[in-house]
Amino acid sequence: MKRISILGSTGSIGTQTLDVIAMHPDAFEVEGLAAGSNTALLLEQIQRFKPRRVSVSSKELAEEIRTSLPEGVELFSGNEGLVEIAAGGDADTLVTAVMGSVGLQSTLAAIDAGRHIGLANKETLVTAGHLVTERAVRKGVQVLPVDSEHSAIFQCLNGENREDIANITLTASGGSFRDYSRDQLKEVTVEDALRHPNWSMGSKITIDSATMVNKGLEVIEAHWLFGLPYEQIQVILHPESIIHSYVEFRDSSIIAQLGNPDMRVPIQYALTYPDRWASPAKRLSLSQVGQLTFREMDYVRFPALKLAIECGKAGGTNTTAFNAANEIAVARFLRHEIPFLRIEEIIEEVLQHHVTVAFPDLEQIEYCDYTTRELASKL
């Protein structure tokens, strides 16, 4: 039995992680679940999966559900609650599926506690990749990718020598506005932006896909997960999201990972690695698909991707600031406070004000995150 805890159990990745766990009741047990504010769904999950420890995002919500909990279940709240679920109890693996850099402190705590990490929460690596990866190496814990592109690269690298890698390429669907001109983007609505062509995901990452910020975050995530310089990380437009990413080796061979878009596959692989288990995901028939298409990435059409890569190359707190500005700008767009194109403008303006700390410790990361959010909220 492998014991699993999940941060963000009520979200898109969290619920699919529980789907995977439910498919293998003899192999997995749930140790802890942390949700934000969807207490109705959390209570259903508690009944079904019987965790020993649970958490919600505030003390008020915790008091609301306290009397509905089965006897013996420990209840926590807030950021402290996230840390309790991440590092307390006796889980083997933590799936980090909260949205945003709120996942950083708890992910570090889980690593300190010796938990293996199934990492969906890419913002954690973008905000403080050097702290997370250095600590994981020191503690001897595995950080296994859940993000579809990174799971693909991880699978392509299985058994390969690092020095044989020529480069890796992350595929990008292009998001909801793939075929829109810059001019057309001026008028788009929140509802339009939330219609991703291939994936059903939480609202923040769906907007990130539409701005191409998601691919920028993923380039930085790949840099930290695979220890590759930015010059060896490429992006290509692939509207069908069938090839999830690929690696080119020095002998010119390319190895790619393919499949229908279904996050249960990378989630399960992160939980069963190095083994592969059966999955209910729909099998891919290439003869039915017929044709796969690719386009060169257009960095003028998608300037946020260029900016993210520049921040990654500049290093230090630049990616922390990029991420924090984006989180605030996306939240403001989702609240209908700013137009779509203002998201990338806010990120750019914030970065113009940013004073880089080259080798930030946790306190400096948190300070940068906080002050950037303040600024991005006012712009």
Ligand SMILES: NC(=O)C1=CN([C@@H]2O[C@H](COP(=O)(O)OP(=O)(O)OC[C@H]3O[C@@H](n4cnc5c(N)ncnc54)[C@H](OP(=O)(O)O)[C@@H]3O)[C@@H](O)[C@H]2O)C=CC1
């Ligand atoms: N969805 C996908 O297919 C993919 C997602 N990812 C990454 O995975 C992460 C999660 O994405 P996704 O599942 O789409 O997001 P969702 O918005 O669907 O889910 C977010 C989860 O985090 C919880 N949450 C939010 N704020 C807090 C908080 N302060 N304390 C505790 N819990 C909180 C939410 O709780 P509640 O709903 O109860 O408020 C919810 O359970 C992101 O980093 C994303 O980039 C990566 C690849 C694919």
Ligand SMILES: CC(=O)[C@@H](O)[C@H](O)COP(=O)(O)O
């Ligand atoms: C499912 C997943 O991993 C998402 O990050 C997905 O990649 C988003 O797709 P695009 O950012 O390519 O539109």
Ligand SMILES: [Mn+2]
């Ligand atoms: Mn992805």
